[in-house]
Amino acid sequence: MTVISFLPASVIYAIVSPPIGESIPATRPPSRYNSPAMATQLATAQPKRKPRAKRQDTPQPCPEPIAASLEQLQQLKLPSGDGDKMESDWHVVSITLLDELVRNHLGEPTHYFCGGNMFIYYSVEQAKEIEQYVEAEPPKRKPRFKGSDFFLVRDVDGTKPRESWVVWNEDGRYPDLVVEFVSPSTRGKDVDANAQFYAQVFRVPEYFWFDRRSGELVGYRLVGRDYVRIEPDAHGWLWSAVLGAYLGVWRGSYRGRVWSWLRLWDSEGQLVLTREEREARERARAEQERVAREQAEAQAQQERERAERERERAEQERVAREQAEAQAQQERERAAQLQAELERLREMLRQQGIESD
Structure with a gap:
């Protein structure tokens, strides 16, 4: 102690x-005046006294x-x-x-x-x-x-x-x-x-x-x-x-x-911060928010660009499929035409008594 x-x-x-750790309330004594x-020390209100001692x-x-x-x-x-x-x-x-x-x-x-x-x-x-x-x-x-x-x-x-x-x-x-x-x-x-x-x-x-x-x-x-x-x-x-x-x-x-x-x-x-520290913190917070917004906007832009690329790729694939289908249809139609022409020629040969293989 x-x-x-x-x-x-x-x-x-x-x-x-x-x-250590003892808490004592900070309270003032009841008296308002000390x-x-x-x-x-009013001279008129005091009796005579000895000379004042040297002040401390x-x-x-x-x-x-x-x-x-x-x-x-x-x-x-x-x-x-x-x-x-x-x-x-x-x-x-x-x-x-x-x-x-x-x-x-x-x-x-x-x-x-x-x-x-x-x-x-x-x-x-x-x-x-x-x-x-x-x-x-x-x-x-x-x-x-x-x-x-x-x-x-x-x-x-x-x-x-x-x-x-x-x-x-x-x-x-x-x-x-x-x-x-x-x-x-x-x-x-x-x-x-x-x-x-x-x-x-x-x-x-x-x-x-x-x-x-x-x-x-x-x-x-x-x-x-x-x-x-x-x-x-x-x-x-x-x-x-x-x-x-x-x-x-x-x-x-x-x-x-x-x-x-x-x-x-x-x-x-x-x-507890000073005004300058508060302002600096607010500026830092505002800067962080600005950077976060810019990053979010950049990310959103990247997402939009990615989605656009996906849309373009899907469109290209659709066009390619349609082209392939069209080409296949053309091939089928051409094959059918050739088969029909072949059958016609065979029929002509049979009519002429010529056997075809």
Whole structure:
């Protein structure tokens, strides 16, 4: 039995892996709002306290809240971007690919929302950190959490325009699934800190991270307040109950780049295709159908030609038979004429008293 421990902020959360093949439903706790995460720290509503300790890099649940009113939350400035570049081109394209695959698998986003490289606002303190970072000249220290590489929220209207995901504007909804694409500079955060953060603060039912360099794909499912590692199947794929699909590593070409990619397979084990792959498959299917039609037409033409040859041969045989019959009839008539002439001559000889042999 494998034990996985996260050790940020002097708190240890042990996660014990289940037996291989054990299925655990991906369900969110009944509470719609995560009170610790929604906490605000308003100076006017709090007694004096000791100076703030040095901030840690690991995202932490906010202290026990003195709840902020929705009106105060709505007054916050919520930047939708900070101009920071992503870690690499692979990150950008990987997010684009996963977003495309999820939409192709789930269909029109009338019942879900998925976002990539998008800010997720969940508390006053965090929103202010982002605001200060974006507006500061020169930029200050980065906020502890801005958003996930990719996330999905179920049972919401995904057609609604959003520049960021604001929890208090979304009926307290947090992501149901999060995927992080690991880079050397983010590996420690994605592997350890984010796993605790998504379990303890966001309570995300499923969390996956993928490291292209090592080929590692790891997934967790929330059980209570802790993550249990999802065991791979015989293909090395991880089942996502949120998506109703497997996640796995696939090496091939996407948008002209031959890399290792995070891909989806449906419950039947069929690869979820990109738009380009669908179009290529449709073109191949259309080409196969065209070739099949041409082959069928060629075969039909050959059958017609064979039938025509058979008809011509039969006609030739009929004509030959008729000619042979006519010739035979002529021969019979000529023989009859000769026999009659012979009989006539014999009769003449008998009349003259001449015997003929």
